[in-house]
Amino acid sequence: MEDICISQQNLARLMPMSLILSPAGRILCCGPTISKLFADSGLVGRPFFDCFKVRRPCEIGTVADLLAAGRAKLHLVALNDNSTTLKGSAIPFDGGKGVLLDMSFGISVVDAIRAYDLTIGDFAATDLAVEMLYLLEAKSAAMLESRKLITRLQGAKIAAEEQAFTDTLTGLKNRRAMDHVLSRFVEAGEEFGLMQVDLDYFKRVNDTLGHAAGDHVLTHVARILSDETRSEDLVARVGGDEFVLIFHRMTNIDMLNDIASRIIRRLEVPIPFNGKDCLISASIGTAVSDHYRKPSADKILSDADLALYASKNRGRAQHTVFSKELLPDRSEVDLAAEFDAT
Amino acid sequence: MHGLINRSLEYFVRDTYGNDVWSDAAQHAGLGFERFEAMFEYDDALTYAVLEAASDILSKPCQTLLEDLGTYLVSNARMESLRRLLRFGGESFVEFLNSLDDLQGRVKLAVPELELPKLVLLGGQDKGGFRLLCTGPPKGFGRVMRGLLRAMADDYGALVFLEDMGDDGSCGEIAITLVQNRFAHGRDFSLAGPEGG
Numbered sequence: 248m249e250d251i252c253i254s255q256q257n258l259a260r261l262m263p264m265s266l267i268l269s270p271a272g273r274i275l276c277c278g279p280t281i282s283k284l285f286a287d288s289g290l291v292g293r294p295f296f297d298c299f300k301v302r303r304p305c306e307i308g309t310v311a312d313l314l315a316a317g318r319a320k321l322h323l324v325a326l327n328d329n330s331t332t333l334k335g336s337a338i339p340f341d342g343g344k345g346v347l348l349d350m351s352f353g354i355s356v357v358d359a360i361r362a363y364d365l366t367i368g369d370f371a372a373t374d375l376a377v378e379m380l381y382l383l384e385a386k387s388a389a390m391l392e393s394r395k396l397i398t399r400l401q402g403a404k405i406a407a408e409e410q411a412f413t414d415t416l417t418g419l420k421n422r423r424a425m426d427h428v429l430s431r432f433v434e435a436g437e438e439f440g441l442m443q444v445d446l447d448y449f450k451r452v453n454d455t456l457g458h459a460a461g462d463h464v465l466t467h468v469a470r471i472l473s474d475e476t477r478s479e480d481l482v483a484r485v486g487g488d489e490f491v492l493i494f495h496r497m498t499n500i501d502m503l504n505d506i507a508s509r510i511i512r513r514l515e516v517p518i519p520f521n522g523k524d525c526l527i528s529a530s531i532g533t534a535v536s537d538h539y540r541k542p543s544a545d546k547i548l549s550d551a552d553l554a555l556y557a558s559k560n561r562g563r564a565q566h567t568v569f570s571k572e573l574l575p576d577r578s579e580v581d582l583a584a585e586f587d588a589t
Numbered sequence: 590m591h592g593l594i595n596r597s598l599e600y601f602v603r604d605t606y607g608n609d610v611w612s613d614a615a616q617h618a619g620l621g622f623e624r625f626e627a628m629f630e631y632d633d634a635l636t637y638a639v640l641e642a643a644s645d646i647l648s649k650p651c652q653t654l655l656e657d658l659g660t661y662l663v664s665n666a667r668m669e670s671l672r673r674l675l676r677f678g679g680e681s682f683v684e685f686l687n688s689l690d691d692l693q694g695r696v697k698l699a700v701p702e703l704e705l706p707k708l709v710l711l712g713g714q715d716k717g718g719f720r721l722l723c724t725g726p727p728k729g730f731g732r733v734m735r736g737l738l739r740a741m742a743d744d745y746g747a748l749v750f751l752e753d754m755g756d757d758g759s760c761g762e763i764a765i766t767l768v769q770n771r772f773a774h775g776r777d778f779s780l781a782g783p784e785g786g
Contacts, residue, residue, distance in 0.1 A: 366680065
């Protein structure tokens with residue numbers, strides 16, 4: 248191939264980070280950008296291997312090594328600061344005795360522009376370094392906006408969850424909603440019956456058939472509980488397999504007994520899931536507001552709970568209405584203070 | 590319209606005319622909220638509605654507001670990151686002008702959803718005469734470009750005359766007469782950025 252003649256000035260413009268080395272490894276001339284890194288010590292006239300270390304390929308210590316490396320991509324470090332990493336490519340020069348070495352910053356450009364106060368004009372027109380810096384800055388700005396947005400949305404999500412009244416699995420009301428309705432009824436002096444419903448054998452379904460079966464059962468139960476109540480009543484899922492039903496203006500024990508029995512009967516019908524039958528039942532405890540002289544939400548909930556545990560103790564799949572006999576050892580005087588004499 | 594454009598308009602009104610004017614404009618336009626999210630996408634109609642509402646409240650034509658918005662984007666400290674990205678276009682105002690063809694592509698690299706009009710620069714051979722063609726949505730962007738060009742010329746320290754070549758006042762074609770590429774010192778710009786990159 249014909250030799251190409253190019254002036255030093257043009258070479259500097261085309262490759263502002265290039266060096267020409269003599270056969271002995273002395274730097275004969277250098278581009279304007281690379282010389283900015285060595286503004287204090289200068290480059291021209293100095294031995295190349297005093298100014299740069301070739302890290303890859305290994306063990307390159309002479310001009311002959313550089314030439315022998317052929318097409319290999321060179322990884323270098325500028326020894327002025329021992330930190331600026333450079334990429335390079337070396338070709339034979341001046342009849343194969345010297346070397347023309349061109350370099351670029353690669354990823355170290357981000358630190359180099361700061362350390363050496365480089366400007367757009369310091370990069371070759373074809374160098375993508377400025378595009379990369381642009382992209383880095385634009386992406387950082389976009390990312391910052393996204394992060395701010397995510398933080399705001401996260402806050403909004405937490406706030407929304409705190410205010411939510413719905414159990415997302417079953418679509419029933421949740422504990423928050425139940426607390427809300429119960430305290431409103433108590434404050435307004437409304438009459439109501441309250442049922443605590445606890446599924447029996449639900450854990451067995453979960454353990455033997457898996458959580459998908461468990462979720463299926465819970466939605467099925469939710470449908471039955473909604474069927475057996477009126478629109479003015481409240482049905483809430485307050486725990487894994489615990490439900491609370493509040494019957495507005497219904498304190499008739501016989502009616503509540505009927506409803507509870509019907510619920511238990513319907514829940515005991517096997518629930519098919521993926522070709523298998525899920526078998527559950529329920530224990531129910533009920534308390535009614537007109538049982539109390541001055542009802543309180545906590546008291547009614549805990550009394551319904553006592554009744555529920557009485558049902559469990561009687562062998563599950565039972566319904567119990569709270570009565571003072573269920574209370575653990577309390578003096579008659581205390582009891583009389585809390586309840587109407589019946 | 591992309592949230593970045595909407596929010597720029599919002600900040601421009603807030604910073605220039607006050608938060609009350611912005612609240613009024615948002616209300617008159619029936620936005621239903623007061624704050625645009627930079628990373629959301631909004632119906633174009635909302636942008637034009639709030640622009641027209643601001644125009645009514647301030648008794649200034651929409652086109653004047655858009656041109657001022659263009660100037661604001663470059664000159665207000667709050668928009669410094671945008672000014673910096675524009676300055677990546679080149680070392681002088683002429684280099685910047687020549688980089689405008691790439692602006693749409695550059696913006697897409699950073700924020701793929703952000704639609705900007707296509708910019709084509711013509712001329713440049715004779716003594717400092719350029720024409721900038723600004724085509725495609727969003728409507729009225731040519732006006733923003735004129736304000737932005739004027740502010741960028743100041744930023745680089747160049748002395749230019751800008752003239753709307755269209756007859757509809759939309760600045761779809763802007764004649765740029767460069768009197769002097771380096772007239773004043775301009776504002777400082779370093780690739781490295783103010784802190785940390």
